[in-house]
Amino acid sequence: MNTVETFRTGLEAVRAHRLRSGLTVLGITIGIAAVILTVGLGEGAQQQVASQISSLGANLLIVTPGSTTGAGGIRGGFGSASTLTVADATALASSTVAPDIAAVAPTVSRSETLTAGTANWTTTVVGTDPSWLSVRARTVSEGRFLTQADLDQHAAVCVLAPTTAQELFGGRDPVGQTVNVAGVPLTVVGVLTSVGASGSSNQDDQAVVPLTTAATRIFGGTNRNSVGQILLEATSGQTLSAAYQEADDELLALHGITTPASADFTIQSQQSLLTTATSVDRTLTVLLAGIAGISLLVGGIGVMNIMLVSVTERIREIGLRKALGATPRVIRRQFLVEASVLGLVGGVLGVGLGLVGAVALPHLVHDPIAISGAATAGSIAMAVAIGVVFGVYPASRAARLAPIDALRSE
Amino acid sequence: MSPGPTVIPAGRSRAGAWGRDAPPVIELDGVTKTYRTGSLEVDALRGISLAIDEGEYVAVMGPSGSGKSTLMHILGCLDVPTGGVYRLAGEDVSTLDETRLAEIRNRRIGFVFQQFNLLPTLSAWRNVELPLVYAGVERHERRERALAALDRVGLTDRVEHRPGELSGGQQQRVAAARALVTDPALILADEPTGNLDSSSAADVMGLFDELHRAGRTIVLITHELEVAEAAERTERIRDGRIVDADGPGAGERR
Structure with a gap:
């Protein structure tokens, strides 16, 4: 079975359970949006500090006495x-x-x-x-x-x-x-x-x-x-x-x-001020991103949960597909594709929500938000990776099912 | 087959083409199967030897608990025997791993189940093309062959219907088309009429008759004498052994 067919089958399975897939995707969406916004807020604060400090004069050294x-x-x-x-x-x-x-x-x-x-x-x-x-x-x-x-x-x-x-x-x-x-x-x-x-x-x-x-x-x-x-x-x-x-x-x-x-004097550079200021901001960003990461982890666990339910619920389907000639590898790939599709859709929607938030939030809290392309692409990749990582266990469970047990179950 | 519009030419018998020298489609030699549940060992099959030739229509009959389901799993390459040798179309399949078994099932066996086992989200032709998907057949050819198989079971006008929109008899016909589509050496039917009312059952049995006349090798697992009588030969199984190799009408055709 080629890759196109695997994806088609995976997409059909996601579509067949719209509500359940939607809720799973929602978990990932919120996690990704939270990551994008917190990282964006941190980046924005860093850029603001950097531009303020450079407005004091570039390449500046300040000698102070004592x-x-x-x-x-x-x-x-x-x-x-x-x-x-x-x-x-x-x-x-x-x-x-x-x-x-x-x-x-x-x-x-x-x-x-x-x-x-x-x-x-x-x-x-x-x-x-x-x-x-x-x-x-x-x-x-x-x-x-x-x-x-x-x-x-x-x-x-x-x-x-x-x-x-x-x-x-x-x-x-x-x-x-x-x-x-x-x-x-x-x-x-x-x-x-x-x-x-x-x-x-x-x-x-x-x-x-x-x-x-x-x-x-x-x-x-x-x-x-x-x-x-x-x-x-x-x-x-x-x-x-x-x-x-x-x-x-x-x-x-x-x-x-x-x-x-x-x-009896001290020489300071704007660079050292900048470093101090940005390191404070970076600490804050890491903290916020950590919290957002936890929500992403929860989303990933949601994917795993849904995939396990899906394997149990579709045990007859898996048995049938095996009887018709699907190898364990094909079954594993199909479930991995399903999980990563959930991750991908969640990632794309999360980025969308994050971008909307980045436009709307500065009107409310007066903090600049900087969304970088790299962070956006990284978030989507992360969402897919979460789908795959949390899909591995359910997928291998599906692949390991003996066809007779799967077919027999009611 | 009563309402089906298509007539299959009888000249397609492979037995005729290959002659008597061809190896049997199924050859079981002292096959045993032991299940282990904790410390308890259950001998489901206690040494079954059986040969089924190309083009035969054989019913395997036995009460529940007789081991006929286990036999069907082994015949269908869904499970491997504990002892003995099973040759399917000349190939020893008793020691193959899961992946190779999947390939054998895909190429050589067409299943028809009691529960139909159609995927409810897919239309009739998409259900029929499934084995071809796993065989790696190209998409255009898949659709052509699926439509041809549906045509053969008389469902040309139902190809886009989902299983839920079809009657039980029609669903079992779709399942039969799915079993036919890979042109397998063996069609294995497990209580195919068990979930059907009598008229649908007669309809499906008619279809098997017709497939048999067209030269297909069919093994039918059942516990109903009525159903078994439709086959040209009946093997009775009890307590994991073949008890009576003779059945209604078996002698004259062998």
Whole structure:
């Protein structure tokens, strides 16, 4: 008996018991749809995190001071200078010292209250230099960004992020207006393009001023050469680790530190942030997929149950087919085909239900769902495999039946 | 066969074509069958020797428990003997495995059962073509041969009917067509009239008569004398032994 005939016979048997086949298929359908949706939710969350992190600037390295004093960089002891300085940033910007570093942006930041007319808004004021724009992968939607001249002249200018501009000026054009920060009037020269919120730090709510202006006129204090962070941009994704090494070596040398373990700074890459964030998401995905997998297992047991019932119920049919010349192999294949047809139909319907869910669910829960072709094809293959695996035992029971016993039974 | 429209030419007798030198279709030599149920051994057959020639119409008759069902299972290659030799069309089938037995059943034997054993979801011709499916015959040829077999049993106008839409007699005719379709060496009928009213039974017995006249080898298992009398030779079986090799009308035709 050839394959076409085997499939025809299997399909006829499935069709002959529509309700029972339908219920079995339903079990598989729900299992597959659950797997597709949970994996899709996990993938969607991972993609979202990845795109948010890359929006902070590609190939970015962040140098923060004080590895021993916590991620916040809060240093103990009064009067002690912060460990990162403008000089460090200048040294790293040299293309001979660090050829794989494309741009360097030292930053200082502090929360300040900005006022414009009667409106006031508290936000992060970032003091930096012109390369910040490219390092952060930002663009300006109106006006211009800071220039070297602004820096040299300690100019009283600022560039606002879109949310900040909206809060202070409403619908009005902020360019050319004046903003007061800690008593210093600053002229707004530009507005940044929106990149959306990411995590706890809202990239659309900040005010950017020249580093020199921030140090001497706004923040003041004794450590006018120290900086809060140095942002480094590697020349490409491939040179990121080389850039990391160069920055590490140069800063250790500048700070006169011989043992890397006692370094007074930390270099982080967006990659390490991304890895952490995605690994959290992945754990969640695995957990959800595990639960969905259990429902798939239950569906598989349903297939096995139905196939066993089917073998018992059709014992006379099996006996007859054997009497007419069906070999045990042919009988086994016929039942395996039946089981895998149940799996296949369940898989295809499950994928369909999953896709419908992927379209409908984001309207309800605001979580993105990413359905990949590979996951879809994999689910269908998995459904068929479940049919086959759970069909093996019933099929071999059918194949082993002695024709006389099968024919005799009532 | 009373209402059937077809007449089968008598010249098709294979016995005539092969002559007396051809090996018997069935040759049993000291066949025994012992069933083991736990520690209990039951001797269902205690040494049966029997030869049935090409073209013969033989009834095997016996009360229930006589071993006639066991004999029929062995004749039909549904079971293998515990001892002795069984040759079917010259081939020793007493030691074959399940797969080879399935092939022998498919090629050499056509079954007609008391319960008809038609698949209720398939139309008449699809039921008839089943043995050809397992023989690996190509689809177009299967349909042609199935229709020819249904034509031979007088059911040309019922080929697309399902078993549930046919009378008992018609169902047994479909089963007979299924038994004929592979052109087997032996047609084995197990109480073929047991589930039929008397007119349908007469109808089916008429069909067997006609098949016999056309040269088919038929073995009929029954417990009814009336049915056995239709055959040209009767073998009586009791307690696992052939007790009387003679039957109504047997002598004159051998």
